Amino acid sequence: MANPPREPWDFGRFLQTLGFFGEIPFLGNIRWIQKKLGMRGDTSLTPPEAPGVVLVVGATGGVGKRVVQQLQQHNIPVRGLVRNAQRGRELLGNDIELVEADITVPETLNFRVFENVRAVICCTGTRVQPVEGDTPSREKYYQGVKFYLPEVVETPEYIEYRGIENLVNAAKPYLSRRQNEKTIFDFTRPIPHFESLWGAVDDVVMGGVSNSDIHQIPGAAVFSGKVSTANSGGFASVRTQVLETPLDLSQYQGIQLRLKGDGNRYKFILRSDNRWDGISYTYSFDTVYNIPMTVRVPFSDLIPTFRAKTLDRDDPFPAHRVTAFQMMLSKFEYDGGLNPTFQPGSFRLELESIKAYGGETVPQFVMVSSAGVTRPGKPGLNLEEEPPAVRMNEQLGGLLTWKLEGENSLRESGIPYAIIRPCALTEEAGGKALVADTGDTMKGQCSREDIAELCVRALDRPEATNATFEVKQASAEEVKSQDWDGFFESLKTCRELSAV
CATH class of the missing domain: 2.60.120.430 (Galactose-binding lectin)
Structure with missing residues (x-):
């Protein structure tokens, strides 16, 4: 049987293909020549990964605004959830995407909040301020330099528990799609x-x-x-x-x-x-x-x-x-x-x-809680040795008690999480070494800047997944300088720990 006649071969397309991929028969790859002569387009020839957005809840707070800065410095897309966009712009500038919502109002936590969100960093907290007339300057109280009689401005149950529960439930359908994946x-x-x-x-x-x-x-x-x-x-x-x-x-x-x-x-x-x-x-x-x-x-x-x-x-x-x-x-x-x-x-x-x-699971919801959440009412506790928040938990509307309930709602959700319990937060400059522990007995202080950096770093660390841990600034005897690999390695024993 005779072979079918050959169809015309397109030599021009042959050269076009080799030129696109920078290949010439017998000479091999010539991409480097094309690049040197400016014959290639301005591209790194690397897939533009779609990393997704990190949603910062409480973006205008003391830790939240620093988390935003950390994400921006790492070129990570960030969206700030705020209750007032105008105030958010004043505090965070115009280089951040903001969305108005209120975690205590579930219907505001809609698709526009979570579109393309790969992780949530929650830095919300009940506003606490000195009792009116107690001091002309709130700044000293927040820095922990001197303690003034505090009062809560909001209802802790709705901020620390109901609000967190609303946020977790709203985020879960969006975050579950991204577990163990890299786009x-x-x-x-x-x-x-x-x-x-x-x-x-x-x-x-x-x-x-x-x-x-x-x-x-x-x-x-x-x-x-x-x-x-x-x-x-x-x-x-x-x-x-x-x-x-x-x-x-x-x-x-x-x-x-x-x-x-x-x-x-x-x-x-x-x-x-x-x-x-x-x-x-x-x-x-x-x-x-x-x-x-x-x-x-x-x-x-x-x-x-x-x-x-x-x-x-x-x-x-x-x-x-x-x-x-x-x-x-x-x-x-x-x-x-x-x-x-x-x-x-x-x-x-x-x-x-x-x-x-099929990759290792990393935290998709990082929650900033507080050291001391399990201590109110704990038998044998010497309140004189405890921080003011523990001693005055009832006067503060059960602030720590409701924080613990918020933690539990996240732990029970099935979302891969990291719950960070910082000791007393200060306005000191960051860059100090941090140490972690479990069991909720830790006392000390740490900078908001360092906690913000920890939140961002935890997003990519499998060791932090499903870990609940307290953290404070290390003493010179404990750690000389911050070793983040060593820090997260120490969290492996914290996996799946609930409050104890």
Whole structure:
């Protein structure tokens, strides 16, 4: 039987593909030359991670405003929840997103508060001030320099307990979606330099005539085109440039794709080197026509291949170094086997997101509580040796008692949390070493600046997950300087501890 006539090969598209990815036959990769000559766009060729927003509740308070500053210094998107936006602007400036809400009024805690929120840092507290006429200056009281007779301005039950309970219940549906995940590509939002990062690699590089591209539409990225078996071809694909900063996904179990297909079987491919034609780690998956679906790709199920031929390798996929992502529609499966659902012609795959899943759990709700919450009414307690808040708990409307109830509502929610119980807060400059303990016996003081930094650092520390701990400024004998790794390592014994 005579071979079918060859179709015209598009040499221009062949050169366009190699030029986009900076490859020239026999010369190899020339991206560095293109970059030096200014031929590449202004892009780091790194997926623009969608980190999500950190919601700071009580953003205008003594700790809250410092948490906002810490997040801004770390370039972490931040949203401040305030009861009065005008006052919030006066205290926090114009470079922060603010949302007006009141945690004591559940209906104000709506979607606009939690949209794209990945974590909450709660710094709310009942306002306490010196009794009117007791002192001309409230500042001394807040600094802990001298104690004046205090009074509560609000009802602690509603601020410390009911309000926290409302906040936890409102946040839970949004935070539960993000547990153990790392968003790599969120195609529901415009991605800067998208056209410089993703490009087509079709069978034109081997003489074929298939043609595809990838482009963004509202809410997705579309991989589409026409695949042909002419000229012994039969594949179309889109791929990222080699990432200048490889992704370390070693703390995760695999990749999760959110997509809508057309009934074809596709391949998802990861790479871990800088080579144009190196090893590809491949996973095949089926789609259902026009039905949104989630596809999980365990790293352990990736098949090492070279030009669709499987490689006999025992070493696992090097998840600590991910250099490229690729989607493919191919006539072939592996080692000459055929794709059972393949049909030449038009195709379309809509991608909503690419995420890593199965990572270690980190706190999604950091709560600033108070040392001493379990001490009121504790048998055998010598009140003369306790801080004023413990001695005067009843006069302050049961302030510490209600704080403990607020803690319990968070602990019972199922949200990964960290509950920080600082000792007496001061206005002193930060930079002091902190130490932590459990059991609620700690006494001392600490700077609001240092507590704010601790709140932000706790967001990325698995050791702080589901830990309740007291914290104070360390003495010179305890710690010479702050070792954050050592600090969080000490919290491992605090996991799952409730008030004791």
